[in-house]
Amino acid sequence: MNTLHVVATLLAGLATGLSLIVAIGAQNAYVLRQGLRQEKVGAVVLVCAASDTVLILAGVAGVGALLTRAPDLVEVARWAGAAFLLGYGLLAARRAVVGGRMDVDDRGVRSALWPVVATALALTWLNPHVYLDTVLLLGSVAGSYGDTRWVFAAGAVVASWVWFAALGYGARVLRPVFTRPVAWRVLDAAVAVVMLAIAARLAFGG
Template sequence: MDSAFLSGFALSLSLILAIGAQNAFVLRQGLRRQHVLAVVLTCAVSDAVLIAAGVTGFSWVAQAAPWVQPLFRWGGAAFLLVYGAISFRNALRGGEALEAAGNGDWSLRAAILTCLALTWLNPHVYLDTLVLIGSVSTKFPGRHFAFGAGAMAASFVFFFALGYGARLLAPLFAKPGAWRLLDVGVGTLMWAIAFSLILDTQG
């Protein structure tokens, strides 16, 4: 399989895996089996739109202003190093567990509006998709669309797996130890990508 596609898939998946309100809401809806298809599609399609904007827009900007590419590569590497360090810190501290099941039912409209708010009103999603994924995509000249496709595929795979596999995943990720392992994996991947960006910039 195309290395650009796999790289996009891995980066996007590592970003989505972080504990957050959006994932907690998707897991909650999956546990209660309420509007699961609408919820996961809303999250995945929103991500796909933002990823497409990041990959295409950043490539255009990089061609118009060549100095932007190394600037954002260094910025992306710095962000990944910090993000990875936070993941390692969380793994050392432990005590994290995802509380997903809540009380009360949600209407279809309320569920979709909540998903849209958790996605589009979250400032981190713009950094992840428009800046970070967009900047890393420049490592694959001529194949940035494959990179973007991989990133989008990761979003769809993750949200569908989380929504429909919630009843299987919830007991596992209610345990702090599972999140420790996840944080270590995410931190390792983040740092690996950061160092690859730094080496490319120096080269």
């Protein structure tokens, strides 16, 4: 196996993975928000990146072909995801309107671990676009690389871990901006728009 070909395939997987991950979406908005709060960041990054890894490997292994034969599963995920995102979006909209204690310090009230993890899991696994993009699309692209498809998958996995870590831990750079309550309201308003738009697209876009 040519080393140059392996490196090129790895970089292709990295680029493809980033192109699918780096977008304004429910999952990224949640990781960013937790990163700004500096609350359970490691757990959220771990859940999102590990979930992506499972989905990428499943796609490369050929699970995408099975999903095409079970459209009912995708349909269930579509409506469950729409309902969850609608609820989360409405909560974010409420925070944007009424405000609240968002800047968490040692005296503040922090969320328990399991609700944070459960939200990260729901935002990942209840989004049917995750299956379409990560499992079906990325799996199909990886299949075109033949014997080096797992090298391609490795590149995509690296992209996922690097992106979520950078988004979660890099968010602290923006914390000075969010010392002002109005900044949190603007962020929550943006999160609400993203969540509600995705919910509407899932519910009515088919």
